[in-house]
Amino acid sequence: MTLSQQPLFRRAMGRLFHLLPEPVKQQHGVLDIQLSSGRCDIDRGTAWNARLIAWLFGFPPAGRDLPTTVTVISEGRREIWHRDFGGRGIFTVLEPAAQRDRPVIVERFGWGVTFDLAVGEVEDGLCMSVIGMRACGVPLPRWLWPSLKATERAEHQRFRFDIDIRLGWGDALIHYRGWVTPPAAAA
Amino acid sequence: MTTSGLLHSDTTRTVLITGATGFIGSALTRRLLERGDRVIALSRDPARARRRLGAAPVIVGSLREIAATEEIDAVVNLAGAPVLGHRRWSKRRRHELATSRIGLTRELVAWLAGRAQRPEVLTSASAIAWYGARKIDEGGEAALDETSPVGGDFRAALCNAWEREAASATMLGIRVCRLRMGVVLGTEGKLLKGVLPLYRLGLGSKLGSGRQWLSWIHIDDAVELILRSLTDPLFSGAINATAPLPVRQAEFAATLARAVHRPVLLRLPEAALELALGEMSNLLLDSQRVLPRRAKEIGFVFRYHDLETALHDLLTPPRVNRGAHRGTPRGATVRLLDNLLT
Numbered sequence: 001m002t003l004s005q006q007p008l009f010r011r012a013m014g015r016l017f018h019l020l021p022e023p024v025k026q027q028h029g030v031l032d033i034q035l036s037s038g039r040c041d042i043d044r045g046t047a048w049n050a051r052l053i054a055w056l057f058g059f060p061p062a063g064r065d066l067p068t069t070v071t072v073i074s075e076g077r078r079e080i081w082h083r084d085f086g087g088r089g090i091f092t093v094l095e096p097a098a099q100r101d102r103p104v105i106v107e108r109f110g111w112g113v114t115f116d117l118a119v120g121e122v123e124d125g126l127c128m129s130v131i132g133m134r135a136c137g138v139p140l141p142r143w144l145w146p147s148l149k150a151t152e153r154a155e156h157q158r159f160r161f162d163i164d165i166r167l168g169w170g171d172a173l174i175h176y177r178g179w180v181t182p183p184a185a186a187a
Numbered sequence: 188m189t190t191s192g193l194l195h196s197d198t199t200r201t202v203l204i205t206g207a208t209g210f211i212g213s214a215l216t217r218r219l220l221e222r223g224d225r226v227i228a229l230s231r232d233p234a235r236a237r238r239r240l241g242a243a244p245v246i247v248g249s250l251r252e253i254a255a256t257e258e259i260d261a262v263v264n265l266a267g268a269p270v271l272g273h274r275r276w277s278k279r280r281r282h283e284l285a286t287s288r289i290g291l292t293r294e295l296v297a298w299l300a301g302r303a304q305r306p307e308v309l310t311s312a313s314a315i316a317w318y319g320a321r322k323i324d325e326g327g328e329a330a331l332d333e334t335s336p337v338g339g340d341f342r343a344a345l346c347n348a349w350e351r352e353a354a355s356a357t358m359l360g361i362r363v364c365r366l367r368m369g370v371v372l373g374t375e376g377k378l379l380k381g382v383l384p385l386y387r388l389g390l391g392s393k394l395g396s397g398r399q400w401l402s403w404i405h406i407d408d409a410v411e412l413i414l415r416s417l418t419d420p421l422f423s424g425a426i427n428a429t430a431p432l433p434v435r436q437a438e439f440a441a442t443l444a445r446a447v448h449r450p451v452l453l454r455l456p457e458a459a460l461e462l463a464l465g466e467m468s469n470l471l472l473d474s475q476r477v478l479p480r481r482a483k484e485i486g487f488v489f490r491y492h493d494l495e496t497a498l499h500d501l502l503t504p505p506r507v508n509r510g511a512h513r514g515t516p517r518g519a520t521v522r523l524l525d526n527l528l529t
Contacts, residue, residue, distance in 0.1 A: 030346035033285045035293065067292075073281055079306060082282045091278045183293075183352075 007031060008079050012096050012103040013119060013126075021154035024125050026182035030072040030079065036159065040068040040085050040178025047171045057109055059174050060088035066161065070180050079146065112136040115147070125153030125160075141167050159183055188291060201225040202417065205291065206265030208232075208239045210376045211312070211368075215410050216240055216351035222414075227253065229266070234386070250298045259303050261417040264311040264353060266291050269386040271407065278342065284345055292352040300359055310416040311365045315402055317343035317367050320473035323399045324388060327474025332392035333367075333425050333481045350425065362423050364416040369429035369477060373406030374501055382443070384500075392442045392453035394460060395439030399474035402429040405500065412487060421485040429477045432493045436471075438493065 007107060009028035010017040027036060044062040051083065060066075066086035073080040078095040097104035103119040105128070116132030128150040133140045149164040158179040165173045206212045207228035219226050226244040232237035233248045236405055240246065247253055267288040276284075292311065299305055318331045319338010329335075335348050348363045357363050361502055385391060409428055416422035434442070444451045460468040479489070491497035 033348035035286065035289050071282055071285055073285060073341070077341070080278050080281065082278070091282070091457060093278070111491075117364075125451075169210065183355075 003030070007074065008077075008094055008096060008105065009119070012105055014103070016103065016121060019127060020068060021120070021124050023154040023157055023182055024152055024158040025153070027070070027072075027159040027180070030074045034072045036070045036072075036180035036182045037157065038068050038070075038178055038180035040066050040176055042085060042171070043175045044068065045172035045174065047167075050167060050171050050173045053167070054174060058088075058090050059112075060085040060090065060176075066178075068178055068180060073109055073132075100160065115146075115148075116119070117150075122151055122153070125151060126184075127151045146173060155179065190316065194266055199223050199225060200260040200417065201227065201231065203227045203253070203259050203262045204265065205229045205263070205428065206267065206312070208236045210373060211371060211406070211413075212265045212408055213239060213371065213375075213415055214311065216258070216408055217266075217475060218410050218414060224365060227257075227259070227418050229282065241276070246473060249342045250294065252289040255302065260370055262299070262309045264285060264292055264297070264309060265294060265416070267312075267349075269390050270485045273344045273508065281341060281345075287350070287351045289352050290353075291350060293355075296352065296356045296359070299356060299361065305359055305361055306463060308362045308364060308417055308422075309353060310366060310413055310422075311350070313343070313346045313350050313353075313365050313367045313369050314427070315369050315427065315475050315477045317346035317425075318475060319343040320469055321476070323396060326488065327399060329428075329476065330419045331475065331477045332337040332479075341366050362420060365425045365430045366412060366416065367477070368409065369404045369433075371406055371409050371426070371477075372403050372497055372501060376406065379501065383447070386449055387446050389449045390453060391440050392455050393437045393440050393451060394455050395436075395457040395472045397440065397454070399433060399436050399472060400433050400476035401436055401439050401473050402433040402477040403439075403494065404428050404430050405489075405497040408489050408491055411490070412482065415487060419485070425483075426481045426485075427477050427479045428482070429479050430491060430493070430497070431483070431489055432478060434494050442494045446495075446502045451519070471514060476493075 004113050007029045013135075017028075020028075042060055044059070045051070045122040045135040047141050052086050063086050068086075069084040071082040071084075071162040078093055081094060082089050083094050085105055095106045095108070097106050097116055105117045106114055107117055114134045115130050117128040118131045120127045120129070128148060130145050130148045133145045145168055147168065147170070153160045158181050159167060160179045162177040166182045167173050200361070202224055204216060204226060207216050216226050216228065220243050226241055228236055228246045229242045229250065230246055230248065233246045236246045253259075270378075299309070315331070317337055318335055320342065321327045336363055337343055337467055340397070346367070353365055354363050355415055374380065382391070408430065410426050412426070416426075418448050440451045455474055460471060464471070479487075491500065
């Protein structure tokens, strides 16, 4: 398998990817198309600015035990992720960052907004944090960056995620946590 | 060697079909009912399915409506959002194509896993898009068969994930046959329905260079492959559902034009097609020369080898029913004409 044929996270993380537990590797090891299903809880920030931003980006509403499907479409260099929470879906596009000294993924939302996400290891999984933000290609000052606490872990055969996004000044934006079962893990 | 169409079970079978209201699904349903088989059609729109399929099949809106005690001998999985008809495959469109095929197939296999009685076979549709799209000058001359590797574009990825989902049913002890469909020709199919009016007006055309390969199959042969897969244990794994003699697009245009007694005067350049159709133009300009190696190995005999014979069958008006209008002036005229013409 050549470098360009490898899944996105494997290319970004190099040998660290092989150390990940199986469900995490399976969720991030898509070479064509993968649907994973599970459940999720969502909390939303109530401040007016948090609600406005959530509306602009199409974030799903709050809820408990929501049926969740994550679809990953691998397209060469990039991956299209669709996360459906209780019937409300959101698309993002993930691409490798330009040459870096550590694993970095670029995640693109709507409105031309992109985030540089540093990928690190945690016990039984990986974590991500924001190290850059751009709007239509223009870098934005740090005080505008959201704060991201994202962990993805294996729990038996499940891929468990905990994504907590806050606005730069601390107001909660969205916190979604749950699990999906990648198909290979389910087999 | 067996002859196409003769390897049928002698007993009535119950066949569950998804996508029964589609072009292939409705033709298959008709054939199964003609043979005396029982058909259960799964449809998102049961009322529309009833209108299209008639009173004979059992129509259900979800798998939950099928009783646990219902004995199902075979399943044919044809459902999925249509690939044609959209100018551009946006993220949303790709997602819809993926979930309609992969998600439904997964649901189907999960439902089969929960049943005490399981069918003998799952025949799941796929497409020759599995082999990937290529332009004629970029590998498009290569002959592709079931030993060829999977392609690298979105449609190939979609087909591969779709087939993988269907193949998971083998773990339930179910024989799985994955039919990679070529361009299915029939007067109710999208291709002929779309281009025939143009050809009849003398507007048939060569597309781009016209050298790109078109791998086609007559609807009757496609249905016969499916029917055969339901009872023949040799039908297992991936099987190309394409006629033995694929043609170049220019030959397709010329043959179709001859069949409707019109000339081919036009040529649409590649750039014009791309401008007009966007990503959809790839479906007309890509080259795939796919051969039915496996089908021939296991003894399937195609009724329509070559395009000319296939189009002649599809486009020749049906013979007049000699029994109709007997004893009437109209009937006498009809019989006279029939005798003169045959």
